[in-house]
Amino acid sequence: MLLDHRTYEVKPGTMAKHLKLYEEYGLAAQKRHLGEPLAYLITETGPVNTYVHIWVYKDAADRATRRAAMQADPAWQTYLAKSAEAGYLIKQTNQLMTPAAFAPIAR
Secondary structure, eight states: EEEEEEEEOTTTTOHHHHHHHHHHHHHHHHHHHHHHHEEEOSSSSSSSSEEEEEEEEESHHHHHHHHHHHHHOOOHHHHHHHHHHTEEEEEEEEEEOOOOTOOOOOO
């Protein structure tokens, strides 16, 4: 199992607008190709103006296949263009992770 842990930072005061844009234009396309996220979380304390989402894949090949299909989806391309135009995003960090043997993820 491979987990894609992504952390995003948005400009102060734009979180609600950014998430609304994603929900309206990006979420359906992403779920169509990647399935349901393991988690989609908004930071309450610590680095403010950040959110995290985690996607689960069988392995690196599964991730590459599904992400390539998503990138080719016109709806996803529309979302990326609208997101870039809005300019809310400051920073993105990705971590590919595997669960520890003593703490498996039931999926």
